Amino acid sequence: xIKCTLVSITFCLSLVxxxxxxxxxxxxxxxxQTVGFLYxxxxxxxxxxxxxxxxxxxxxPFDFSRxxxxxxxxxxxxxxRPTFGVFDKAEDNLVSLCKMxxxxxxxxxxxxxDVTFNPKMDRFQIYSAGEYLTSGWHFSPDPPTLxxxxxxPYDETPRAEKPPT
Numbered sequence: 001x002i003k004c005t006l007v008s009i010t011f012c013l014s015l016v017x018x019x020x021x022x023x024x025x026x027x028x029x030x031x032x033q034t035v036g037f038l039y040x041x042x043x044x045x046x047x048x049x050x051x052x053x054x055x056x057x058x059x060x061p062f063d064f065s066r067x068x069x070x071x072x073x074x075x076x077x078x079x080x081r082p083t084f085g086v087f088d089k090a091e092d093n094l095v096s097l098c099k100m101x102x103x104x105x106x107x108x109x110x111x112x113x114d115v116t117f118n119p120k121m122d123r124f125q126i127y128s129a130g131e132y133l134t135s136g137w138h139f140s141p142d143p144p145t146l147x148x149x150x151x152x153p154y155d156e157t158p159r160a161e162k163p164p165t
Contacts, residue, residue: 026060028089028154029124031147037132038143053147056089057115057126058156059098059106067092078109086115086126095126122151 034053037046061084062068062075068085071094075082082097086108096115098108106117114127130142 026058026154026156027151029057029059029086029126029149029151031055031126031149033149034145034147036130036143036145051143051145053145055147057095057124058087058089058092058154059151060084060087060156080109082109085111086113117151124149124151 031053034051036049036051038049039046062071062082064072064075068075071085075085075097078097080097081099083099085094085098086096087093088095094111095113096108097111098106098115101107105119108115108117112128115124116126117124125146125148127147128142128145130144132144
């Protein structure tokens with residue numbers, strides 16, 4: 001079994017080349033703390049606030065043969081040349097487009113949110129502008145947030161599909 005960490009995702013991807021996509025390395029990133037800015041109507045000011053966030057994010061290579069087929073044109077059109085993405089685990093929506101740099105560091109550009117990784121520490125942060133920059137309203141149901149957390153190897157193969165050990 002190949003042990004993969006965020007720092008070695010490029011090496012792991014080369015080792016699993018030719019295997020089924022279900023066996024390629026994926027990571028589950030879980031926020032530990034989230035802060036945001038909420039608008040208070042009575043004072044008409046934005047205030048910092050700790051926010052409960054139950055989102056988790058899956059970092060995985062694109063699978064154009066199956067579930068990511070609808071993203072093929074988008075990914076191929078981006079000059080950035082992403083090779084993997086960050087997806088909201090619950091909704092499987094693309095959050096950020098990523099690739100590995102020559103120094104084996106993940107680099108991402110926002111699709112919805114901006115994601116940054118520290119592979120040596122298995123840490124990540126995700127920033128969402130929310131509707132603060134796009135809404136003419138002072139009150140935003142989707143406030144700007146910053147979440148920090150950790151990533152760990154993740155097997156997203158459903159139990160029924162997993163081969164017996």
